[in-house]
Amino acid sequence: MYARRWGDHDRHFGPFLFARDRRYKHLALLISSGSVDDDEDGCFLRFSCYGFTVIVSLPQIIRPHSEWVDLSDRDWATPRQDGRKGYTQTDERVFGLSYSEGFLQFKLGRSTGDSTTDRTKGYFLPWTQWRYVRKSWFGLDGEHLRTDWESSDMETRRNAWQVQREFEDAMPKAVFAFKDFDGEELTATTHLEEMEWRFGTGCFKWLSLFRRRRIRRSLDIQFSGETGRRKGSWKGGTVGHAIEMKKTELHEAAFRRYCSENKMTFVGVA
Known part of the structure; x- marks a missing residue:
C-alpha cells in the first residue's frame, strides 16, 4: 500500500x-x-x-x-x-x-x-455567504451620479448589464497621459464606481445586522493601448482593469499611485 x-x-x-x-x-x-x-x-x-x-x-x-x-x-x-x-x-x-x-x-x-x-x-451555506446589494457611480469630484440596486426581478437583472454599460459610456471621465515602462506614450481613461455586499443570503439576511457591510470603491482604467511587460507577446499586455481606491483618493491620486506601483511615468491630464 x-x-x-x-x-x-x-x-x-x-x-x-x-x-x-x-x-x-x-x-x-x-x-x-x-x-x-x-x-x-x-x-x-x-x-x-x-x-x-x-x-x-x-x-x-x-x-x-x-x-x-x-x-x-x-x-x-x-x-x-x-x-x-x-x-x-x-x-x-x-x-x-x-x-x-x-x-x-x-x-x-x-x-x-x-x-x-x-x-x-x-x-x-446561506449563513456564510455575502450577497451583492448595489453598484454606484461617482463623478470627477467624487459626487454621486447613480446607484443601481440588486433586483429580484429576473427581467430587470437581465437588462441591468446593458443599461449600466450605456451609462458608463456616457458618464464623465478623466483622461491622463502617461509613459509605459518602455517609454511609450499612452492615455488612460478612468471612472469611479463602488460596489456593496451585505452578510447572509435567503432567510439569513438578518445576519447583516451584526456584521459590517463590505464596500469596495474602485477606479476603472481603460488604456489607449497595451501596457505592461507582456505587451506585444502572445500573452498580451493589459488594456484595462480596475484598482481598489483608498478613502481619500480621487481619479488623479489613484492613478498616480498606480503608475508608481507599475513603473509607469505619470505625465498629466490629457
Missing part, C-alpha cells in the same frame, strides 16, 4: 501520510478508489481539518467506476482486435464530504468533472 503525495510538507509512516499547510484550511472526510492513471495510487481514506491532513492507504475495497462506451455507429472509430468499436471509460469513485469557505460538498460516487456524469452535490 502506498501513501500518495499531498503537498510540500508530507511525512510518511508506512501506509500513513501526514501533512500540514496553514493556507489550506478546510474540512474533509473522504474515501476514494484512487487514481486510475497510476497503479501506485490505490484506495485511500483522507481526513483534513484546518491545515492538517491525514491520508491512509487502504486495500482496494472500492473499485473505480468502469463502463463501455459504444462507438459502433461512428464511422471514424477504429475497431478493436475483438471487432468492437469503442473503449472502456474508467473514473475515480469518491464517497464523503468536504467543507471550505461556506461551500459544503457531498461526494456520492463517480468523479468525472463533467456535470452530466459526476456524482457530486454542493451547496453554499
Whole structure:
C-alpha cells in the first residue's frame, strides 16, 4: 500500500501520510478508489481539518467506476482486435464530504468533472455567504451620479448589464497621459464606481445586522493601448482593469499611485 503525495510538507509512516499547510484550511472526510492513471495510487481514506491532513492507504475495497462506451455507429472509430468499436471509460469513485469557505460538498460516487456524469452535490451555506446589494457611480469630484440596486426581478437583472454599460459610456471621465515602462506614450481613461455586499443570503439576511457591510470603491482604467511587460507577446499586455481606491483618493491620486506601483511615468491630464 502506498501513501500518495499531498503537498510540500508530507511525512510518511508506512501506509500513513501526514501533512500540514496553514493556507489550506478546510474540512474533509473522504474515501476514494484512487487514481486510475497510476497503479501506485490505490484506495485511500483522507481526513483534513484546518491545515492538517491525514491520508491512509487502504486495500482496494472500492473499485473505480468502469463502463463501455459504444462507438459502433461512428464511422471514424477504429475497431478493436475483438471487432468492437469503442473503449472502456474508467473514473475515480469518491464517497464523503468536504467543507471550505461556506461551500459544503457531498461526494456520492463517480468523479468525472463533467456535470452530466459526476456524482457530486454542493451547496453554499446561506449563513456564510455575502450577497451583492448595489453598484454606484461617482463623478470627477467624487459626487454621486447613480446607484443601481440588486433586483429580484429576473427581467430587470437581465437588462441591468446593458443599461449600466450605456451609462458608463456616457458618464464623465478623466483622461491622463502617461509613459509605459518602455517609454511609450499612452492615455488612460478612468471612472469611479463602488460596489456593496451585505452578510447572509435567503432567510439569513438578518445576519447583516451584526456584521459590517463590505464596500469596495474602485477606479476603472481603460488604456489607449497595451501596457505592461507582456505587451506585444502572445500573452498580451493589459488594456484595462480596475484598482481598489483608498478613502481619500480621487481619479488623479489613484492613478498616480498606480503608475508608481507599475513603473509607469505619470505625465498629466490629457
